[in-house]
Amino acid sequence: MPYKSQAVAKYYFVAAIALFVGQILFGLVMGLQYVMGDFLFPEIPFNVARMVHTNLLIVWLLFGFMGASYYLVPEEAETELYSPMLALGLFWIFLIAGALTILGYLLVPYATLAEITMNDLLPTMGREFLEQPTITKIGIVIVALGFLFNIGMTVLKGKKTVVSLVLLMGLTGLAVFFLFSFYNPTNLVLDKYFWWWVVHLWVEGVWELILGAILAFVLIKVTGVDREIIEKWLYIIIAMTLITGIIGTGHHYYWIGTPDYWSWWGSIFSALEPIPFFLMVVYAFTMVYKRRREHPNKAATLWALGTAVMAFLGAGVWGFLHTLAPVNYYTHGTQLTAAHGHMAFYGAYVMIVLTMISYAMPIIRGRAAANSERSQLWEMWSFWLMTVSMVFITLFLTAAGVLQTWLQRYTDAPLDFMTTQSKIEIFYWLREGAGAVFLIGLIVYIASFFVGSKDEERTVS
Amino acid sequence: MLKKNIHLPGDLAIWIFIFAELLVFAIFFIVYAVAKNQHPELFLLSQKSLDKTSGTLNTITLITSSYFVALSVLAMQENKVKQSVRWLLAAIVCGIGFLVIKSIEYQHIFSQGIGLDSNLFYMFYLSLTAFHFMHVVMGLIILSAVTVKAYNGGYNSQSMVGIETGASYWHMVDLVWIILFPLVYILP
Numbered sequence: 226m227p228y229k230s231q232a233v234a235k236y237y238f239v240a241a242i243a244l245f246v247g248q249i250l251f252g253l254v255m256g257l258q259y260v261m262g263d264f265l266f267p268e269i270p271f272n273v274a275r276m277v278h279t280n281l282l283i284v285w286l287l288f289g290f291m292g293a294s295y296y297l298v299p300e301e302a303e304t305e306l307y308s309p310m311l312a313l314g315l316f317w318i319f320l321i322a323g324a325l326t327i328l329g330y331l332l333v334p335y336a337t338l339a340e341i342t343m344n345d346l347l348p349t350m351g352r353e354f355l356e357q358p359t360i361t362k363i364g365i366v367i368v369a370l371g372f373l374f375n376i377g378m379t380v381l382k383g384k385k386t387v388v389s390l391v392l393l394m395g396l397t398g399l400a401v402f403f404l405f406s407f408y409n410p411t412n413l414v415l416d417k418y419f420w421w422w423v424v425h426l427w428v429e430g431v432w433e434l435i436l437g438a439i440l441a442f443v444l445i446k447v448t449g450v451d452r453e454i455i456e457k458w459l460y461i462i463i464a465m466t467l468i469t470g471i472i473g474t475g476h477h478y479y480w481i482g483t484p485d486y487w488s489w490w491g492s493i494f495s496a497l498e499p500i501p502f503f504l505m506v507v508y509a510f511t512m513v514y515k516r517r518r519e520h521p522n523k524a525a526t527l528w529a530l531g532t533a534v535m536a537f538l539g540a541g542v543w544g545f546l547h548t549l550a551p552v553n554y555y556t557h558g559t560q561l562t563a564a565h566g567h568m569a570f571y572g573a574y575v576m577i578v579l580t581m582i583s584y585a586m587p588i589i590r591g592r593a594a595a596n597s598e599r600s601q602l603w604e605m606w607s608f609w610l611m612t613v614s615m616v617f618i619t620l621f622l623t624a625a626g627v628l629q630t631w632l633q634r635y636t637d638a639p640l641d642f643m644t645t646q647s648k649i650e651i652f653y654w655l656r657e658g659a660g661a662v663f664l665i666g667l668i669v670y671i672a673s674f675f676v677g678s679k680d681e682e683r684t685v686s
Numbered sequence: 687m688l689k690k691n692i693h694l695p696g697d698l699a700i701w702i703f704i705f706a707e708l709l710v711f712a713i714f715f716i717v718y719a720v721a722k723n724q725h726p727e728l729f730l731l732s733q734k735s736l737d738k739t740s741g742t743l744n745t746i747t748l749i750t751s752s753y754f755v756a757l758s759v760l761a762m763q764e765n766k767v768k769q770s771v772r773w774l775l776a777a778i779v780c781g782i783g784f785l786v787i788k789s790i791e792y793q794h795i796f797s798q799g800i801g802l803d804s805n806l807f808y809m810f811y812l813s814l815t816a817f818h819f820m821h822v823v824m825g826l827i828i829l830s831a832v833t834v835k836a837y838n839g840g841y842n843s844q845s846m847v848g849i850e851t852g853a854s855y856w857h858m859v860d861l862v863w864i865i866l867f868p869l870v871y872i873l874p
Contacts, residue, residue, distance in 0.1 A: 457697070461706070486809045489717070493713055493714055493717055494710075497709065500709070
């Protein structure tokens with residue numbers, strides 16, 4: 226590890242993985258509740274499980290992004306982190322606040338939670354994905370500001386590379402757009418309109434910059450390809466992301482009461498959102514093909530390539546499936562959305578965080594470059610188990626979504642919601658099975674940190 | 687038969703970007719055509735209200751600007767740096783002229799109370815031209831950067847990838863307009 230202060234990333238990575246486990250467990254609970262409605266009721270109702278599942282995802286990804294930044298930025302800037310103490314302090318604040326929030330969801334009714342946290346002073350609760358109590362949201366802003374300050378100061382005092390500047394741009398965007406979660410107008414159209422400024426402009430905007438920067442960093446490290454070439458690709462990918470992604474927000478504005486032109490804008494621009502993801506696949510594979518060194522960390526390279534492919538499939542292809550207004554008219558809010566959401570989040574953001582962890586963790590833990598052969602073997606098994614099971618989760622949900630669209634919306638004699646649900650039950654069972662395999666993959670992943678940790682490091686023979 | 691070692695002007699990266707951009711416009715044009723096919727009368731009627739003089743003027747301005755950029759590249763090939771910079775400046779002036787004419791046209795349209803919501807034709811007219819407008823702005827930023835570098839002696843006949851890259855992008859902006867103008871302003 227070139228800089229001592231990079232070690233602070235380890236805390237973030239460990240917390241991220243721990244919360245990841247929580248997310249998957251609640252996912253399995255919900256998956257079962259789809260077919261056994263009263264499972265764990267009244268202790269964990271479906272809406273609470275869903276809230277915990279999605280909130281944990283967001284929080285652990287944020288931990289992942291922050292950890293990745295604390296590792297990446299000092300190395301790019303070629304200087305120690307501005308303040309490792311601040312990074313550590315913010316870590317504990319964020320972890321405790323996050324844990325308390327999740328406990329709040331689980332232990333008291335949501336309305337009570339709103340009351341205890343004095344939501345009425347500045348009401349921001351009660352909206353999907355932004356369920357956090359106002360006080361938690363303020364905490365997130367404080368942590369984000371402190372984090373940006375720390376990262377920004379590090380970049381300022383050191384070398385400014387394209388990779389770290391793109392990362393900083395993405396992180397700043399992340400913080401800025403989160404501020405819209407405090408805007409909670411009574412007009413439902415306006416509410417939804419700006420709600421997407423957090424949700425869409427995060428995942429289909431600024432987060433993609435973070436993804437691009439981290440991927441570029443890891444590719445530079447594992448392939449040894451000239452930085453200039455990788456930076457050029459990064460520029461194009463970012464430009465296309467922003468051109469298509471920003472106006473692409475329109476694909477959420479079809480049916481919420483916004484003007485008609487959004488149907489056209491949303492359809493046209495979001496139809497092109499797969500382009501940057503496609504470029505990312507071409508670029509990742511080209512860079513690995515043109516590699517100028519054999520890096521002993523094969524697992525990290527696998528994760529990097531996997532990220533590009535799965536992000537393209539999940540975000541690009543599965544997003545395109547239902548992005549055109551005439552199609553979305555029938556598919557809106559069906560299981561197709563869930564299929565897309567699962568593969569896109571896994572492919573783009575879960576995998577990029579795991580890519581970074583895969584590259585950085587061995588070095589933070591004292592290895593020269595990579596884990597032992599055995600450890601990497603376990604890690605790569607976990608890659609395939611999680612990735613393939615996620616493909617199946619997506620396929621089963623897609624099948625459920627197509628059937629749902631057909632039975633409930635498209636036919637001459639549409640069925641009601643619950644009758645439709647009972648007809649697609651088989652796919653929910655299959656999805657739950659695939660989810661269980663995913664959990665096994667996750668257990669193998671965690672085991673890979675312990676298996677073969679005393680073996681000799683893998684070297685390039 | 688393909689000649690080997692064809693010279694690709696500018697950076698390969700800009701060509702990937704140009705193709706991606708052209709794809710965006712192509713899809714926009716196709717959707718426009720489909721919508722027009724569905725509402726031929728509405729499109730024809732609204733189209734008549736557009737200021738064709740302004741559109742024609744802008745076409746001439748942009749083609750001239752592209753010509754200047756080409757001259758600038760030719761000058762640089764002969765190491766005539768000052769001349770090259772002058773052509774670049776001329777191209778930028780034309781580009782700004784395009785923006786001014788376009789803004790006057792918009793002002794005229796908006797003063798009539800026409801907006802994105804007025805009808806489908808105006809939605810397309812405003813979206814397409816505004817999207818192109820932003821590309822002209824982007825092109826001008828690129829040309830300005832190239833001009834500054836050229837002025838500071840950053841290019842010569844042996845090293846002119848940057849200036850070719852800027853020129854290629856500018857020609858794309860021009861090309862799109864050459865399709866956009868007849869499609870939206872003229873074609874019945």
